[in-house]
Amino acid sequence: xxxxxxxxxxxxxxxxxxxxxxxxxxxxxxxxxxxxxxxxxxxxxxxxxxxxxxxxxxxxxxxxxxxxxxxxxxxxxxxxxxxxxxxxxxxxxxxxxxxxxxxxxxxxxxxxxxxxxxxxxxxxxxxxxxxxxxxxxxxxxxxxxxxxxxxxxxxxxxxxxxxxxxxxxxxxxxxxxxxxxxxxxxxxxxxxxxxxxxxxxxxxxxxxxxxxxxxxxxxxxxxxxxxxxxxxxxxxxxxxxxxxxxxxxxxxxxxxxxxxxxxxxxxxxxxxxxxxxxxxxxxxxxxxxxxxxxxxxxxxxxxxxxxxxxxxxxxxxxxxxxxxxxxxxxxxx
Numbered sequence: 001x002x003x004x005x006x007x008x009x010x011x012x013x014x015x016x017x018x019x020x021x022x023x024x025x026x027x028x029x030x031x032x033x034x035x036x037x038x039x040x041x042x043x044x045x046x047x048x049x050x051x052x053x054x055x056x057x058x059x060x061x062x063x064x065x066x067x068x069x070x071x072x073x074x075x076x077x078x079x080x081x082x083x084x085x086x087x088x089x090x091x092x093x094x095x096x097x098x099x100x101x102x103x104x105x106x107x108x109x110x111x112x113x114x115x116x117x118x119x120x121x122x123x124x125x126x127x128x129x130x131x132x133x134x135x136x137x138x139x140x141x142x143x144x145x146x147x148x149x150x151x152x153x154x155x156x157x158x159x160x161x162x163x164x165x166x167x168x169x170x171x172x173x174x175x176x177x178x179x180x181x182x183x184x185x186x187x188x189x190x191x192x193x194x195x196x197x198x199x200x201x202x203x204x205x206x207x208x209x210x211x212x213x214x215x216x217x218x219x220x221x222x223x224x225x226x227x228x229x230x231x232x233x234x235x236x237x238x239x240x241x242x243x244x245x246x247x248x249x250x251x252x253x254x255x256x257x258x259x260x261x262x263x264x265x266x267x268x269x270x271x272x273x274x275x276x277x278x279x280x281x282x283x284x285x286x287x288x289x290x291x292x293x294x295x296x297x298x299x300x301x302x303x304x305x306x307x308x309x310x311x312x313x314x315x316x317x318x319x320x321x322x323x324x325x326x327x328x329x330x331x332x333x
Contacts, residue, residue, distance in 0.1 A: 116160065159207075
């Protein structure tokens, strides 16, 4: 029987996020395969929480040789997803730790090939690298850009690496070392791991419905200034880190799942809390995909503004909630 594993990545700063994710998978998804944490320089005590619950832990360490202020030490750790060690499983589902799984993942099991969701607004491949207009006249950047443009169609749609599903047999030859080679070759213009993974899997991936990587947590109602939350099967807090903002639309759910994480027992797995039909998945994905950069940029600005209402005006916001809860909720949305 084909084997599968669900994976996330964490350093010591993201342990709660990894616990919350595994909790959401356990309680909501009905996942029957293995669980794996890629642990970036965690202590024995930090790893023990996961191993005590039957979650495999694999130690990973920094692959990057140069230091960039905008890139954390974990930035290339996803390369470990593609080495020989991972071939003990037939299928791998990687999910970033800044996510929550809300429904069954069963439809993903057994999918052939490599799957990921297109990046924001079908971002082109060139958008995953430092653009020529931002590179100045530095010779190394110019040469790296020339190599990139000469080897790849930079107008091809790129994918978001927050959720990646693949058969290990479908990967290109020696993908781990190939990832490192690509990084070393193009390092002056690399923005993040996603830059290199899009080259590694160039022309090999299929489009995963956005319901499985919902980075559009809020959608603007057409012809209106109202914004409504829009949940998917996997909600991805790319911009709005709920553990920081305490966003009331998503944070209570996130916090509850984190608090339940100690109850994970892989010997006794609950069934999926919710199962979506193919039609429902495609309907959600269609809504998420019918979007524009302008609309979502406006959404983000409004959302950030209303999230700061209590911090900005303190007791006025709380007093408004006491006097007129309906008006307060309308402003918050």
